[in-house]
Amino acid sequence: MQNNLIIGGIALLAVGTYAIRFAGYRLGSRMQMSDRARNMLSDAATVLLLAVAVTTALFEGTHFAGVARIAGVLFAVFLAWRRTPLILVIIGAALMTALLRYFGVP
Amino acid sequence: MRLGAVPLDRGVIKAIFLVCLADGIVGLSYGSLAAAEGFPLWVPIALSTLVLAGASEFLFIGIVAGGGSPLTAAAAGLLVNARHLPFGIAVKDLVGKGSRSLLGCHIMNDESVVFGISQPKLAQRRAAYWICGLGIFTIWPLSVIGGAVIGRFIPDVSAIALDAVFPAILIALIFPALRQRRTLIPATLGTTLSVLATPFVPAGMPVLFSLLGLLSWRECKNAK
Numbered sequence: 001m002q003n004n005l006i007i008g009g010i011a012l013l014a015v016g017t018y019a020i021r022f023a024g025y026r027l028g029s030r031m032q033m034s035d036r037a038r039n040m041l042s043d044a045a046t047v048l049l050l051a052v053a054v055t056t057a058l059f060e061g062t063h064f065a066g067v068a069r070i071a072g073v074l075f076a077v078f079l080a081w082r083r084t085p086l087i088l089v090i091i092g093a094a095l096m097t098a099l100l101r102y103f104g105v106p
Numbered sequence: 107m108r109l110g111a112v113p114l115d116r117g118v119i120k121a122i123f124l125v126c127l128a129d130g131i132v133g134l135s136y137g138s139l140a141a142a143e144g145f146p147l148w149v150p151i152a153l154s155t156l157v158l159a160g161a162s163e164f165l166f167i168g169i170v171a172g173g174g175s176p177l178t179a180a181a182a183g184l185l186v187n188a189r190h191l192p193f194g195i196a197v198k199d200l201v202g203k204g205s206r207s208l209l210g211c212h213i214m215n216d217e218s219v220v221f222g223i224s225q226p227k228l229a230q231r232r233a234a235y236w237i238c239g240l241g242i243f244t245i246w247p248l249s250v251i252g253g254a255v256i257g258r259f260i261p262d263v264s265a266i267a268l269d270a271v272f273p274a275i276l277i278a279l280i281f282p283a284l285r286q287r288r289t290l291i292p293a294t295l296g297t298t299l300s301v302l303a304t305p306f307v308p309a310g311m312p313v314l315f316s317l318l319g320l321l322s323w324r325e326c327k328n329a330k
Contacts, residue, residue, distance in 0.1 A: 002176070005175065005176045005177065006149060006170065006176045008176060008177060008180075009166065009170070009175075009176025009177050009179055009180040010149070010152050010153060010156065010157070010166075010176070010180070012177060012180040012181075012184075013153070013157050013162065013166060013179075013180040013183045013184060014152070014153075014156035014157045016180070016184045016187070017157050017158075017159055017162065017183070017184065017187045017190065018211065018212060020184070020187055020188060020190045020191050020194070021190045021191075021193070021194050021211040021212065021214045022194070022208075022211045023191055023194065024190060024191040024192060024193060024194015024195045024196075024198075025194040025195075025197075025198050025201050025207060025210075025211050025214075026194075027191075027194070027195055028194060028195035028196070028197075028198030029198050031195075036325050039288070039325060040320065040323055040325075041192075041195055041196050042196055042223060043283070043288065043289045043292060043293070043320070043323060044192050044195070044196060044317060044320055045192065045193060045196035045197070045219060045223050046223070046280045046283045046284070046289050046293055047289075047292050047293045047296045047297070047316050047317065047319050047320060048189050048192060048193065048296075048313060048316055048317065049216065049219070049220050049276050049279075049280050050276070050277070050280060050284070050293045050294075050296070050297050050316070051293075051296055051297045051300040051312070051313045051315075051316030052189070052216055052273075052276060052313050053272075053273040053274075053276035053277045053280075054273070054277075054297045054300065054301060055297075055300050055301060055304055055312055055313060056269075056272060056273050057270070057273040058301060058304070059304050059305075060269075061309070062304060062305045062306075065269070068267075068270070069264075069267075069269050069270045069273075072267060072270030072271075072274065073270055073273045073274050073277065076270075076273075076274030076277060076278055077274075077277055077281075079278070080277060080278040080281040081281070085117055086117060086118070086121040086275075086278055086279070087117065087120055087121055087124060089274060089275075089278040090121065090124055090125075090128075090271055090274060090275055090278070092274075093267070093270045093271055093274035094266065094267040094268070094270060094271050094274075095267070096267075096270070097267035097269070097270035098265070098266060098267040101264070101265065101267065
């Protein structure tokens with residue numbers, strides 16, 4: 001068993017991931033920011049999160065994730081647009097996707 | 107942190123609880139998968155406590171189980187986690203100062219960031235970030251251990267539609283921000299770039315492409 005290599009891999013991933021988080025925090029704390037830059041950075045997080053959400057809704061790895069998941073997420077978007085409470089948005093998305101899968105939609 | 111003084115809506119707290127629960131079920135599934143692939147228990151335990159970033163852990167396990175080198179797997183995982191750098195810049199005020207920030211950085215993930223930035227006031231943003239972050243930091247390793255110990259029982263994450271729940275939560279929480287043109291235009295543009303890039307580049311990179319959407323960012327458009 002390649003135990004030592006696995007330990008090395010985990011250590012690299014753990015230390016690297018922490019360094020990435022910490023570097024962002026330190027970088028943000030050190031920058032002298034105008035209001036404009038501050039607004040843009042808070043939008044940067046939103047841009048990233050939307051990209052995370054949409055790519056995980058559409059893809060499983062590099063393949064299309066299937067209709068049921070996308071329909072559930074679209075239903076959630078509709079509910080959010082109607083200002084439905086968050087809990088119902090979450091439950092609505094899960095129900096929509098689960099029902100479609102139950103009826104055989106991929 | 108005194109729980110009685112948490113300045114959050116009950117609805118937000120319930121939503122955080124639900125997200126932690128969903129993460130717990132994914133953790134069970136991940137733990138049992140790691141055990142089924144023949145990994146000793148300490149591997150998922152170390153990953154879930156020290157890395158604490160689900161997508162990169164799955165990738166690590168998947169690559170190593172498929173015969174890849176653990177160092178390659180770590181590099182691939184780091185690419186997936188690269189988005190935490192801009193996240194860190196964006197949530198610097200929520201992470202805290204001094205020694206507290208050392209833990210504050212570790213609990214940074216999609217969920218804690220999205221709950222944090224979607225609250226209206228700084229005190230609420232901090233509380234949401236920390237409660238969600240600590241909640242996941244607790245439930246993720248526990249559920250992963252649980253899944254690995256239970257072993258063969260693998261909850262089917264797709265049958266209960268949890269794969270739709272995570273994008274749904276992210277979108278619902280950033281939706282109010284997306285009602286502003288200032289945010290909507292770069293977000294739409296950036297996300298389009300990410301989607302177009304996904305089939306062609308390694309995991310983690312497409313999401314970074316979305317930052318190019320910020321080139322279209324204009325402050326004045328927010329006047330409404």
